[in-house]
Amino acid sequence: MTKTPITVAYGDGIGPEIMSATLRVLEAAGAELDIETVEIGEKVYKRGVDTGMDPGAWDSLRRTRVLLKAPITTPQGGGYKSLNVTMRKALNLYANVRPTIAYSPFVETKHPAMDLVIIRENEEDLYAGIEHRQTHQVYQCLKLITQPGSERVIRYAFDYARTNGRKKVTCFVKDNIMKLTDGLFHKVFDQIAAEYPDLEHETLIVDIGAARLANTPERFDVVVMPNLYGDILSDVTAEISGSVGLAPSANIGDGFAMFEAIHGSAPDIAGMNVANPSGLLLASVMMLVHIGQATVAERVHRAWLRTIEDGVHTRDIFRDGVSQKQVSTTEFADAVIARL
Amino acid sequence: MTKTPITVAYGDGIGPEIMSATLRVLEAAGAELDIETVEIGEKVYKRGVDTGMDPGAWDSLRRTRVLLKAPITTPQGGGYKSLNVTMRKALNLYANVRPTIAYSPFVETKHPAMDLVIIRENEEDLYAGIEHRQTHQVYQCLKLITQPGSERVIRYAFDYARTNGRKKVTCFVKDNIMKLTDGLFHKVFDQIAAEYPDLEHETLIVDIGAARLANTPERFDVVVMPNLYGDILSDVTAEISGSVGLAPSANIGDGFAMFEAIHGSAPDIAGMNVANPSGLLLASVMMLVHIGQATVAERVHRAWLRTIEDGVHTRDIFRDGVSQKQVSTTEFADAVIARL
Ligand SMILES: CC(C)[C@H](C(=O)O)[C@@H](O)C(=O)O
Ligand SMILES: CC(C)[C@H](C(=O)O)[C@@H](O)C(=O)O
Numbered sequence: 001m002t003k004t005p006i007t008v009a010y011g012d013g014i015g016p017e018i019m020s021a022t023l024r025v026l027e028a029a030g031a032e033l034d035i036e037t038v039e040i041g042e043k044v045y046k047r048g049v050d051t052g053m054d055p056g057a058w059d060s061l062r063r064t065r066v067l068l069k070a071p072i073t074t075p076q077g078g079g080y081k082s083l084n085v086t087m088r089k090a091l092n093l094y095a096n097v098r099p100t101i102a103y104s105p106f107v108e109t110k111h112p113a114m115d116l117v118i119i120r121e122n123e124e125d126l127y128a129g130i131e132h133r134q135t136h137q138v139y140q141c142l143k144l145i146t147q148p149g150s151e152r153v154i155r156y157a158f159d160y161a162r163t164n165g166r167k168k169v170t171c172f173v174k175d176n177i178m179k180l181t182d183g184l185f186h187k188v189f190d191q192i193a194a195e196y197p198d199l200e201h202e203t204l205i206v207d208i209g210a211a212r213l214a215n216t217p218e219r220f221d222v223v224v225m226p227n228l229y230g231d232i233l234s235d236v237t238a239e240i241s242g243s244v245g246l247a248p249s250a251n252i253g254d255g256f257a258m259f260e261a262i263h264g265s266a267p268d269i270a271g272m273n274v275a276n277p278s279g280l281l282l283a284s285v286m287m288l289v290h291i292g293q294a295t296v297a298e299r300v301h302r303a304w305l306r307t308i309e310d311g312v313h314t315r316d317i318f319r320d321g322v323s324q325k326q327v328s329t330t331e332f333a334d335a336v337i338a339r340l
Numbered sequence: 341m342t343k344t345p346i347t348v349a350y351g352d353g354i355g356p357e358i359m360s361a362t363l364r365v366l367e368a369a370g371a372e373l374d375i376e377t378v379e380i381g382e383k384v385y386k387r388g389v390d391t392g393m394d395p396g397a398w399d400s401l402r403r404t405r406v407l408l409k410a411p412i413t414t415p416q417g418g419g420y421k422s423l424n425v426t427m428r429k430a431l432n433l434y435a436n437v438r439p440t441i442a443y444s445p446f447v448e449t450k451h452p453a454m455d456l457v458i459i460r461e462n463e464e465d466l467y468a469g470i471e472h473r474q475t476h477q478v479y480q481c482l483k484l485i486t487q488p489g490s491e492r493v494i495r496y497a498f499d500y501a502r503t504n505g506r507k508k509v510t511c512f513v514k515d516n517i518m519k520l521t522d523g524l525f526h527k528v529f530d531q532i533a534a535e536y537p538d539l540e541h542e543t544l545i546v547d548i549g550a551a552r553l554a555n556t557p558e559r560f561d562v563v564v565m566p567n568l569y570g571d572i573l574s575d576v577t578a579e580i581s582g583s584v585g586l587a588p589s590a591n592i593g594d595g596f597a598m599f600e601a602i603h604g605s606a607p608d609i610a611g612m613n614v615a616n617p618s619g620l621l622l623a624s625v626m627m628l629v630h631i632g633q634a635t636v637a638e639r640v641h642r643a644w645l646r647t648i649e650d651g652v653h654t655r656d657i658f659r660d661g662v663s664q665k666q667v668s669t670t671e672f673a674d675a676v677i678a679r680l
Contacts (some may be wrong), residue, residue, distance in 0.1 A: 071515050074516060082516060082517060085517065110450040110555075124482060126514075126517065126518060127517060131515075131518060131519065131520040131521060132520065133520055136487075137486055137487035137488060138484070138485075138486045138487070139484075139485050139520040139521045139523075139524050140482050140483065140484055140485075140520075140521065141482075141483040141485075141487070141518050141520065141521045142480050142481075142482060142483070143480065143481040144465060144478070144479075144480055144484070145478075145479045145480075145481075145482055146477055146479070147476075147477035147478070148477060174466075174568070174571075176414065176422060177422060177466065177467060177469075178466060178471060178481050178483065179471065180471040180472065180473055180479040180480075181471060181479045181480065181481045183479075184479050206572055207571050207572045207574075208575055208579075208584070208604075209574040210572045210573070210575060210576050211575040211576050211578065211579035211580075211584060212579065214554040214579065214580055215450075215576075215579045215580050216575045228514070229572075231514075231547050232546055232547050232550045232569075232572070233550070234547075235547040235548055235550060235551040236550050236551050236554045236555075236576070238551065239548075239551035239552065239555045240551075240555050241552065244548065244551060264548075279360055326378065
């Protein structure tokens with residue numbers, strides 16, 4: 001097999017630790033990768049590049065079109081833009097795919113039957129970054145919803161559902177208040193749903209939708225929504241499934257794709273070799289499928305699952321009576337490798 | 341005791357049923373109320389008044405300054421504004437107080453220890469209602485956050501915490517993205533927190549905050565946040581505590597106050613005498629405290645609690661093995677009255 005070139009960013013905080021763990025597993029599993037490592041995040045910000053992206057990183061991405069990215073710390077203060085948002089927009093990554101599955105009884109959860117995928121619009125909404133100060137006491141931020149932006153992500157959600165054997169696509173909006181913006185998203189959803197008669201569809205107001213998602217997540221399948229709702233609710237579903245530390249995400253565009261954990265860089269535990277690499281590792285599994293190495297993806301996923309099922313747990317998911325052995329980041333990677 | 345004048349709106353859908361049940365309980369409990377009934381909602385919309393408010397309703401409110409309101413159905417379509425939002429703004433009801441408590445083991449919940457209050461900013465944010473169409477494919481909605489608006493509700497939250505023996509106030513914002521608008525809310529929160537050294541305070545990014553709220557709500561006490569987050573997350577907390585059907589809310593301003601259930605008008609079960617009047621009844625308890633009839637409030641609250649504890653449940657919270665008797669809306673009110 002020829003090697004697939006990918007770009008890798010080790011990130012900040014716990015980033016380097018979980019990335020090393022992930023890459024060790026991928027290598028041991030026989031992933032055919034030609035890795036270009038780039039610098040993005042803290043160090044680059046400190047050099048005064050206010051996007052946090054080294055110019056070399058863009059060059060690499062133009063070649064590889066695939067980024068495996070550890071979490072980044074964006075410096076505090078008004079001068080810096082979130083690198084995640086910059087990348088999603090610059091690379092036109094319109095769909096953020098966030099699966100959450102409960103691994104009960106191996107990982108403690110109150111929702112053992114949940115198995116759903118949030119597909120989050122990834123470029124628009126309040127994330128458009130248009131904010132201004134009207135007077136020194138009045139600030140505004142613009143929420144942007146467009147027809148093509150909505151259509152792209154909603155179509156992606158229906159295609160994803162079909163390809164992955166899912167049965168229902170649910171849409172969350174607040175169009176009883178935002179009749180134009182969320183109203184447009186709802187309208188486009190209904191139009192596209194009509195093209196997929198083999199799939200069920202429904203729309204819920206985001207407040208009651210979120211309530212049901214948090215209380216009875218097992219009733220949901222694929223859920224598509226504007227950016228900010230998706231940001232909040234994918235953290236909710238990940239956490240109630242067991243831990244935000246387990247959840248991967250794929251940021252998908254037509255030309256590029258970026259794979260990352262949904263959690264942040266957790267500076268408080270950086271360098272302590274205790275972080276759970278699972279979110280990033282499962283993101284790398286999504287990446288392997290994306291680049292056509294599905295067999296390796298399957299191998300890594302199975303080994304990871306056996307590790308979790310054997311009760312070999314990092315401390316974030318370690319529970320007396322459920323877990324067998326508390327391990328460090330590196331030991332967790334070793335345990336996965338031993339099960340490949 | 342002289343009677344306190346209040347304005348009452350029976351609302352739409354299940355509104356009239358749950359309002360009748362509530363008022364019967366209040367009367368039996370000896371509440372001293374001089375009730376002015378007004379028309380708002382569906383019928384008024386149909387007469388072409390696009391605020392949904394009868395002019396007489398405003399007159400009544402100017403006299404009584406207190407509204408007990410059942411849910412309203414806002415007609416579909418772009419021409420109508422939400423009456424809730426109209427009222428909150430017109431009456432300057434800046435704080436929306438939404439307590440949620442688990443009544444375990446009497447009402448089934450996965451979160452038996454939760455007992456928290458969300459205080460939601462109630463006039464600003466995307467609810468300002470400023471939306472426009474830029475092209476036929478591009479829509480925008482303005483999110484508005486002001487210094488005085490933030491200050492008022494945050495100060496209310498700290499005062500509420502102090503008065504009600506609460507220990508901690510948590511703030512949710514997304515100021516890693518909305519640095520100006522949510523950044524302002526955060527800044528004002530820190531400033532006001534410094535004036536309340538007797539109370540703990542913390543700020544969480546709304547995504548991880550929501551995740552923790554949904555997974556370990558027992559860790560929270562008072563939580564203050566901008567309007568839309570509060571809308572979504574108060575439905576989440578209510579639902580995971582047992583049912584959105586149990587949750588009351590108080591919309592508080594300096595001159596007026598409005599009390600309502602947090603749920604909607606549920607047209608699908610209207611007229612069937614099955615709705616749970618608890619949300620509105622508990623809202624009326626908050627109203628009784630507000631108008632200085634705390635003893636009656638206590639009496640109603642205790643009788644309601646005993647009804648719930650005796651397992652006399654409407655069908656939304658009826659569970660085999662937990663509940664004793666499934667009752668209708670009117671029977672539930674009778675049961676509360678029998679326990680006064
Ligand atoms: C880090 C932050 C900008 C980001 C977001 O809000 O999208 C994160 O929360 C996520 O969900 O990927
Ligand atoms: C009916 C709707 C406009 C309202 C809101 O969004 O505020 C409701 O959901 C609530 O929470 O009171």
